[in-house]
Amino acid sequence: xxxxxxxxxxxYCISLILLLTSFQAFxxxxxxxxxxxxxxxxxxDDLGYGExxxxxxxxxxxxxxxxxxxxxxxxxxxxxxxxxxxxxxxxLMTGKHSGHSYVRGNFELGGFADSAxxxxxxxAAGQFTIADMLKQKGYATALIGKWGLGMxxxxxxxxxxxxxxxxxxxxxxxxHNYYPSHLWENDHWDTLRQPWFAVHRKLDxxxxxxxxxxxxxxxxxxxxxxTEKALAFIDEHKAQPFFLYLPYTLPHVSLQVQDKWLxxxxxxxxxxxxxGQNGYASTKxxxxxxxxxxxxxxxxxxIILQKxxxxxxxxxxxxxxxxxxxxxxxxxxxxxxxxxSVSGLxxxxxxxxxxxxxxxxxxxxxxxxxxxxxxxxxxxxxxxxATLAELTGQALTNTDGISLLxxxxxxxxxxxxxxxxxxxxxxKGGQLAIRMGDWKAIKTxxxxxxxxxxxxxxxxxxxxxxxxxxxxxxxxxxxFDAIVQKEHRxxxxxxxxFVEKVIQSTSNDRAK
Numbered sequence: 001x002x003x004x005x006x007x008x009x010x011x012y013c014i015s016l017i018l019l020l021t022s023f024q025a026f027x028x029x030x031x032x033x034x035x036x037x038x039x040x041x042x043x044x045d046d047l048g049y050g051e052x053x054x055x056x057x058x059x060x061x062x063x064x065x066x067x068x069x070x071x072x073x074x075x076x077x078x079x080x081x082x083x084x085x086x087x088x089x090x091x092l093m094t095g096k097h098s099g100h101s102y103v104r105g106n107f108e109l110g111g112f113a114d115s116a117x118x119x120x121x122x123x124a125a126g127q128f129t130i131a132d133m134l135k136q137k138g139y140a141t142a143l144i145g146k147w148g149l150g151m152x153x154x155x156x157x158x159x160x161x162x163x164x165x166x167x168x169x170x171x172x173x174x175x176h177n178y179y180p181s182h183l184w185e186n187d188h189w190d191t192l193r194q195p196w197f198a199v200h201r202k203l204d205x206x207x208x209x210x211x212x213x214x215x216x217x218x219x220x221x222x223x224x225x226x227t228e229k230a231l232a233f234i235d236e237h238k239a240q241p242f243f244l245y246l247p248y249t250l251p252h253v254s255l256q257v258q259d260k261w262l263x264x265x266x267x268x269x270x271x272x273x274x275x276g277q278n279g280y281a282s283t284k285x286x287x288x289x290x291x292x293x294x295x296x297x298x299x300x301x302x303i304i305l306q307k308x309x310x311x312x313x314x315x316x317x318x319x320x321x322x323x324x325x326x327x328x329x330x331x332x333x334x335x336x337x338x339x340x341s342v343s344g345l346x347x348x349x350x351x352x353x354x355x356x357x358x359x360x361x362x363x364x365x366x367x368x369x370x371x372x373x374x375x376x377x378x379x380x381x382x383x384x385x386a387t388l389a390e391l392t393g394q395a396l397t398n399t400d401g402i403s404l405l406x407x408x409x410x411x412x413x414x415x416x417x418x419x420x421x422x423x424x425x426x427x428k429g430g431q432l433a434i435r436m437g438d439w440k441a442i443k444t445x446x447x448x449x450x451x452x453x454x455x456x457x458x459x460x461x462x463x464x465x466x467x468x469x470x471x472x473x474x475x476x477x478x479x480f481d482a483i484v485q486k487e488h489r490x491x492x493x494x495x496x497x498f499v500e501k502v503i504q505s506t507s508n509d510r511a512k
Contacts, residue, residue, distance in 0.1 A: 036137060036241040036392055037365070038317040040308070041384070042301055043092070043247035045085065045146060045175075048327030048336060049358050050343030051251075051294055059269075059339055060291045064302030065321060065362065072319075072364030073373040073408060079380040079435070080325050082425055083349055083356035085172055086120045086148045088324040088381065089247065093129040093149075093161070095385030095399035098424045099487040102127055103149065104496045105426045112173050114181055114196050119171040121493065122156025123149040128398070130385050131162025131243060137392045140164055140237040144230045145247035148172045152187035159187060163245075167229040169222070175249045176200070176280060178256040179218030183225060192225070194218030199254050202276035213273070216281040221258055223248055227300050231307055238311050246304070247324070250297035251290060253332030254281035261292040269338075280332030290334055305364075318365040318391070322381060325349050326356040346465040352423050352433035352442055353465055369408050377407050378435060380421055422487040426496040434480050440465065441480045443502070450501040451509065454480055481506050 052062045054069035081091030090103035110118025131141040143166040150156010158166040169175040181196035265288035274286040327341035329348045347353025383401035390403040406414040420436040430446035438460040456470035
């Protein structure tokens with residue numbers, strides 16, 4: 001073989017070796033990627049425990065979430081980390097309970113007008129989130145919905161906490177209006193097709209006309225925009241593992257929904273107009289609007305489920321659904337008694353009673369999670385970080401959560417259990433709560449009186465916390481005191497500091 005052909009032969013051999021090496025590397029990368037499931041976490045806002053058909057709701061239609069529960073697992077004793085928005089979101093994202101979490105209350109900054117938008121206390125730099133953790137395994141990460149943990153120009157921006165992309169509300173107060181003048185996209189203002197208006201203004205019952213109620217409507221409905229962005233993100237990243245955190249604002253007041261959805265409920269209920277007397281937007285049909293908002297949320301879940309299925313990603317996508325806290329306290333025209341929104345549980349949003357923190361939780365993963373399964377495991381949203389760490393093969397030590405993966409996969413003998421769940425909440429007078437087995441202990445109004453005693457309820461026989469058994473179990477109360485002392489870490493915000501006085505008061509009582 002002459003030198004010319006010998007050189008060409010060597011060139012071809014080398015090229016072939018490089019091609020095979022590249023193909024093997026590509027195949028290995030794809031194999032690794034395909035082994036990692038896509039993760040979608042859909043978060044409702046102020047949705048009560050009993051507001052879905054699969055949790056007993058009789059008046060509001062939720063066919064998609066009911067189907068999701070029928071095709072997956074429904075949890076009956078799952079808790080948010082707190083009874084209001086911002087701390088629950090922080091605890092979900094960081095895997096910490098409310099004795100350790102960086103954010104423990106709704107620390108509001110600024111005002112409602114665009115010119116006064118400042119958001120809530122920013123999530124501090126260095127706070128490790130679920131998105132940070134999943135990026136370590138090559139996930140594309142997106143937040144689409146309500147953040148509530150810091151504005152674009154602060155260290156709380158989602159782009160600084162593990163998200164490649166975000167779209168939606170940064171400020172919870174802006175989220176009181178479903179027709180805002182703008183949303184945020186990757187730290188940039190996205191102008192929508194309606195001007196800013198004061199959503200909390202009242203109407204005069206004597207003079208209000210249809211045009212006055214219509215003044216609370218606009219052209220761009222924020223949740224619809226969120227779904228559009230979510231579908232685009234899924235399309236863009238369908239060939240790689242992705243994490244989509246989708247915290248819709250529904251059904252948090254204001255009561256605002258598109259007419260075509262409202263029309264499905266008008267005439268079904270006896271109702272009177274709401275004129276804004278308890279804050280938020282006025283609406284001529286408050287019961288119908290609230291029901292329609294929940295059905296609209298359900299429809300968005302259905303759209304996401306169908307998108308995943310259409311793309312052939314069903315078998316490799318785990319989808320979760322829950323809510324940040326219990327149903328609202330009859331503000332803005334909401335009537336939780338009419339809808340039995342918390343399924344008879346005691347308390348609402350801002351309460352550490354069951355109605356404020358026990359949440360619907362549904363998980364679906366075809367072929368992995370058994371359809372129609374019901375779990376009574378006592379669990380919490382701050383378990384999600386540990387769950388997703390095990391799911392993606394990552395070691396995680398700095399968390400208050402436990403992995404729920406064995407429970408989800410039907411391996412209940414392997415499932416770790418919490419010895420107790422701990423809650424502290426600095427607002428509405430200052431509250432503490434502990435769930436230990438079937439026992440639930442709670443203290444209220446602690447700012448006024450740090451020595452207020454424990455209330456004690458046996459949830460297996462008294463799910464609605466009606467019969468206080470504290471006087472019969474003094475030894476249990478001592479255990480709860482010790483748990484508070486063990487689990488509490490003083491928060492950085494003075495407005496949230498109340499537990500140390502409770503601990504001191506308990507110590508003084510023992511010394512007497």
